[in-house]
Amino acid sequence: SAVISQKPSRDICQRGTSLTIQCQVDSQVTMMFWYRQQPGQSLTLIATANQGSEATYESGFVIDKFPISRPNLTFSTLTVSNMSPEDSSIYLCSVEDPFSSYNEQFFGPGTRLTVL
Amino acid sequence: QQPVQSPQAVILREGEDAVINCSSSKALYSVHWYRQKHGEAPVFLMILLKGGEQKGHEKISASFNEKKQQSSLYLTASQLSYSGTYFCGTDRGSGGKLIFGQGTELSVKP
Numbered sequence: 001s002a003v004i005s006q007k008p009s010r011d012i013c014q015r016g017t018s019l020t021i022q023c024q025v026d027s028q029v030t031m032m033f034w035y036r037q038q039p040g041q042s043l044t045l046i047a048t049a050n051q052g053s054e055a056t057y058e059s060g061f062v063i064d065k066f067p068i069s070r071p072n073l074t075f076s077t078l079t080v081s082n083m084s085p086e087d088s089s090i091y092l093c094s095v096e097d098p099f100s101s102y103n104e105q106f107f108g109p110g111t112r113l114t115v116l
Numbered sequence: 117q118q119p120v121q122s123p124q125a126v127i128l129r130e131g132e133d134a135v136i137n138c139s140s141s142k143a144l145y146s147v148h149w150y151r152q153k154h155g156e157a158p159v160f161l162m163i164l165l166k167g168g169e170q171k172g173h174e175k176i177s178a179s180f181n182e183k184k185q186q187s188s189l190y191l192t193a194s195q196l197s198y199s200g201t202y203f204c205g206t207d208r209g210s211g212g213k214l215i216f217g218q219g220t221e222l223s224v225k226p
Contacts, residue, residue: 001160031211031212033212033213033214041218042118042203042216042217042218042219043158043203043205043214043216044216045213045214045215048211048212048213058213092157092158096212100171102163102165102169102171103146103163103207103212104148104160104163104171104172105148105160105205105212105214106160107150107157107158107159107160108157109156109157110156110157
């Protein structure tokens with residue numbers, strides 16, 4: 001399966017600031033997904049990032065708050081803008097296994113964000 | 117709609133078996149199962165596809181009832197390492213977008 005890395009692994013930020021999270025995959029993948037996991041909660045899909053097109057956002061998430069870039073088939077960024085304490089979460093990227101026909105998804109290690 | 121998992125939590129002794137259920141109100145294309153340990157990312161366990169195909173962990177089995185939109189994860193002869201929170205993620209054929217259940221916390225005691 002593909003190897004996924006994320007930077008930073010964790011950060012503590014002040015309210016009103018922005019943080020950009022990077023997701024790097026060691027293989028070319030068509031789609032990358034960004035999820036949020038609030039403390040003690042399940043995973044919620046934020047958006048789907050396709051190379052060469054605008055990201056597709058899920059209900060409740062907007063581009064102004066979570067702008068996403070996908071400059072090539074191995075990399076994506078998610079920015080959390082104008083942060084508030086409610087944005088404190090783990091942010092995870094995932095990809096479908098490019099070597100499998102089953103479309104199983106694997107997650108990166110996550111970015112743990114705390115907003116003060 | 118978020119799939120519903122049951123039970124919400126379960127405590128086992130080593131060697132005991134457990135079943136975790138995942139139920140959706142919508143027709144599904146596939147069901148994905150993950151285990152997440154505290155402070156770590158979810159780890160892929162199993163995928164079950166409409167039509168009967170499946171792929172996953174050699175020591176874990178699962179079923180997918182397409183008509184009822186239900187999936188069950190079977191953990192047999194549990195080990196301490198099985199402890200964690202189990203999530204099912206459902207795909208309605210929407211290009212890989214997964215909707216996750218609320219999770220089932222499994223604790224295996226010696």
